[in-house]
Structures are given as C-alpha cells and as structure tokens.
Amino acid sequence: MSNPQCKGKGKATTGKKKRGKSSMSILDIMHDDSWREKHFTPQEKADQLLPTNDPVKFANRYCELKYPVFATSRNLYLERTLKIPEELQQYTSEQIKQRGWFFLERNLTEVNASWVREFYCNYFKTSLDAVHLRGKQILVTEEAIEDILQLQPKSDQPDGYQRAEEDMHFMRFDWDAVKQRIALDPTVPWVMGKNTAMPKGIKLMYLNDEARLWHHILSNFVMPSTHETELSAAMITLLWCVMEGKDLYLPRFIRYYKVRVHVRGTIPFPYLITQLGRRADVPWELADAKPTAADYKKIIPHSRKFQDLGYRPPFLTASGEVATSSAAPSSSTATPVPPTAPPPASEPVYHLVHRLF
Template identity: 35%
Template sequence: MATKKGKEKATPKSTARRGTKRVLVAEPSSTAVKPSTKRIKRIIKVDEKEKAFPAKDTARFTNRYCEQMFPILAERNYNNEYLLLLPTRIAEFVEPQIERRQWDFLQRQPRQVNLSWVVEFYSNFHLPTLQSVYVRQKQVPIIEEAIQRALDLPPAPEGLDAFQEASLKRQTYQFDWDAVLRVIALPGSRWIYGYYRSRPKRISASTLTLAARVWAQIMSHYVFSSTHESSFTADMAVLLWCILIDQPLNLPRHIRNAMGHVQIAGNLPFPALVSDLVSAAGVSYRAGDTKAVLPRDDQYVPNGKYIRPPAATTSQPTEPVEDIPSSTPQAPTTNQLLHQILERLDQQERKAKLRERRNKR
C-alpha cells in the first residue's frame, strides 16, 4: 500500500487493558526543588496502598507513597510566614496582644530557608498522627513541645483551649455564632452559608473590623495557612474571636494540625518553621539543596485594601434625583482625603522599615 509523499504511517499506540489506569510519577532524582515562585498546580492522587511498600530511596523516604508524593508536592507553592510591618495606627492594638501573649515569633526578621527540606518534610508527613517525620535518615520531632521551642513560646495552657472548646460546642449546635459576629464584624454583617444552613461556612473580609482584618492576615500565614484574602473560613472567624476577646490559645497545637493535612490539598505552609525544626534535628545540607531568604521584601502583613478603614455610608434619598452634569470635577470628600492620607503614611512607614532592615543585613 503506497503512502502519500511527505507522510508516514502513524505508529500504533499501545492499548491499555480495560479497567486499568496508567499513573505517571516522576522519580525524585535530586534534592533540588523549584524556587518559591508562582507555579501551576496539578491534582494527582497516589494510592494509599503504596504506604505498605518500601521506597527505592530509603535514605530520603519512609515508603513508596512518600516517594511518589515528592514530585507532586515539589510543584506546589509555599505559603511563607510574612514579615510583620505595622503602621502606627495598627500597632496600637496589635503590639499589646503580641506582648501579652508572648508571640514574639511574629516579629522575626527574614532568614534563609531550605526549600528542599520543606518538600521532603511534607512528603514524609503521610499520617496526621505522626510524632516525628523522617528527613534524610533523621527523625524530626513535630510534637507540640518541639514547635513551642522552635517558636520560643511560653508553655501552653493544659487541656482544651478556647478554640477547641468552641469547636465542641459547634459540633453539638450549641455555639453562639452571633456572639462571634458582634466582635469581629461590622454592624449589619452576615455569614456566608454553604449547602448546609445549620452553620456558617465563611465570612467576607469586607465585613470584618480593622482589628479582625489585620489578625486574619497574620494568622493566615502563621497558624491557619490560607491564601484567600476576599473571605475567611468559619474556623478562622472563631480564632479571631478568641484573639479579640483575650481567650487562651495553644498555637503549637493548631500549627501541628495544619501541618498534618498538607498532603490532602493546599500550599506548603510554614517553610521557615519547618527549616528550624529540621535544623534542630541535626539534618545536614546537601549541595543540590534549593535555598531562599524568606520572606521577600514584598511579602509583608498587613497589606492591601482589606486594612483600609471602611467607607462611611450616607443615607440615600427616597426619591430619584436627576444627574446634573458638571463641567468641573468634584472635590474629594473629607473621608476620601483621610483615607488617602492614611494610605500614604502607611506606605512611608513600610518603606522606612524596609530600608532599615536592608541596612542591618
């Protein structure tokens, strides 16, 4: 049979048996991972049964499941601990809380982070109940006491903290959601509900008070890892409520729980904390490790439109009024001028702090 000029017969494709799936998983050939930049995510599931089989690279991975999770997690983004740069009007209500609770770790300066450690750490974190994680033939403790030492926190309160007590009440439908709304949100705000109307799902960032917005941004990078800025989960809302009414909190316990659910979905959180934990366990660097100084200069909180004062609402006329064209532009209102001045002051303070930090390097 003759073929047309310039064309060849297509090679037949190998047919897979019906009922089987082909899973392509790249083998981790080195310790190098991608830097902390925006990357495209892809969802690939690894069979849980792979945990029963040994890994090919036993020096780096606990089992075959962890080994196959490595290239998947290496493509995810990092949720860095952002630099805390507080304008004067915000420092007045944030710094007293930090001092009273002894949360000085929130004010740490940027430092070098080993991103290869971070990916290997979360690849081997295959069970939420683990007490230690295997990283390069070392066991890295991840108990609450280890996180407490790494963050230089005071001893946590015994038993359940305020957030956990609220969680128990939420499960039995005895929790007062309106009490949370009165503390963290502006008057007239409402919850965002999902399919189930029995309990709220989220709350819009635009409805939060200034104090709640600032603390939500801080906690999104240090406790409940999240990159959402337009709204926050109900868990975050309860955490903000506990902070603003001065209830005791066990942050190492909540950070530990957040670490244990990374393999399911989401970015890789707490890279600086993970690097500190791995370093304290005596894990050594390798030549191919990917390192970075985090956070970057453009990664700071509070930031964005969510910390601006809410716009003043004016009463609308009951009857429609015809628009009268004006040849001259309207002058900004006093409220708008105040917002512009506050924004410029905040920008100047942040730039001054960034210059001061660069000079210390």
C-alpha cells in the first residue's frame, strides 16, 4: 500500500494517534515492566519467591530452574576488538574523541563465560538495580554502566534519540532526511511493516560507507544484533543520531539490551559483564568457561560483511549506467517516443499527514 520512495516529510498533527503494542519504542519498553512480567507463568512467579538450593549461585528457585537454558541453549555474542583501517578513520576518530567513547578502543582481554551465563540467568526483572552473582551484587544501573565505561555524565535534558522519538510520536520526524544521510541513494526503498506511520527498517546493503562502519560498531557495543541483512528502525535512528552529531547517552541502550536477554536472544556484552564482576570481586573459579582463542581474535569491521569503500549494489550501479546512456545523444534520426508517465503511487502515512495540514 505504501511506496517508501515518495518524497516529502511528516509534519506535526494535533490529532491523536492510536499506538498499538507493535509501536512501543525502546524507551517505552525500558520503563515498562509489563512486557517482561507477561512472560511469567503463575508457577514461575511463585518460584521467584522460593529459596534456591544453591544460594551462592542463584537468586531464587526460579533462576535455578532457568539456568540450564542459559548454560546450554543460549550463545554468547562476544564484543569484538575495534581495528579501523586508516581509510575509514575519517568517520570515527573525531566522533570517538569528542563524545568520549574511548571504551570502543579497549583491548578486550578476558571473558568469564560462566559468570556471564549466571548473571543473565539471575537478571530476571527489569526493575533490578543489582544482580546476584556468586554471592555478590552487580550494579546494573545506568550510572554503573556509565562509570565502568567512563562515559560522560547523563544530562538533565533529553538526548538526541529521545528527541527523535518524540518527533516520531507526533509524526513530525523527517525519515527522508535520515535516508539522505545514511543511504547510498535517497531512492532506495525502506522496509515497511504493518505500521505505515514509519519504516520498519532498511536493507544493510543500501547503507553508505560511514553508516555501514557505525553499524558494525554499534551492533557490537551498544545495540547488539546478529541480523545480517536488515537494520531495524531503532538502529537506523541511532545511526542517524551518531552521524549527525546528536548527543547520546549510551548506558540507556546498553541497560535495555541487557534486561531483555532473560526473555530472548543471544547473550550480549560478555566483556562488560566480566568487568563488572571483576569490580565486585566475584570469585573466579578454575572450572569457569572462557571463549576460545579464535573468538578473542575477531575484529570489526571485518571484510566478510564490510564491502570496499564506495561499494554500490549491482542494481544501483546498473541503474546509474542506464541513466547515463539514456542521457547521451542518439544517432538515430527517428523521433523518440515520449516515455509514458508511471501511475501515481500511494504514500506512507508520514508523508500523507503533511498534506492534511
């Protein structure tokens, strides 16, 4: 129904927009414990109030019963060492320096996989400010994350991402300007879902060099994602904020992606959790598991997923060649037939709102 290639931008509307469950934002979820609680059965809730057989290792009976899932069925998503080639440093060096994101340049030396699995098993509620780990309490507040990563203090004002989400809520966010900034070509399509008020995402192959590089970085250190072909609207917004120099408070995102792990997904931030455990003097046992030496050597950006500078998908290159050849003078003396105009296409809702006011 929608054509994501249409031009224009959404403007504010005074009408009320119905927001279903699918339209909940990251920040909505982070401040709403109900999305987690609804996954608990009555028995699981009861088990959370019962003592465990191993009080050093587990917070309660529920966590003890849940542990086999984390021990055998959930994979670690290990942070990778950042080694940016010289030709790409133009996109990151000043950003990292000005934002104080020096944690991106850390040498990732150790991960205690056993700690990490136990930590996430015991992180069973979004409201927890500290997580039980081998008799110690690991602080998981935004302030604790800010401190361990040595980030700048949180501002009293909304950051760039929060302001963008407010604009989305009132349908005044300019998605076309975002595409202009992050994409190889402004005509590439969005991935649209049921909610036509905003894009669902964009194909990874449509990103320009700078956006692809920051996607590699952010999907490893801030907003973990193993999706190889498509970016979510949340990641698109975060990319745009970084590339436009918007202020960002990263601990908010990191905390969110930690709290959701108990429900689903791979296990992120193992190096960060290990550092938090070290700070809390969690005992390291000889039997504790570690990632393989090969895992420690993985780096970003890596060539398998990061194409050469200036890479363009074949269909974009082909369309450019066609446009060039059609613009050249023809040797034929026949009168050219004027092209038939394509039929008008429908527009996404965020374009249509602009026409109403």
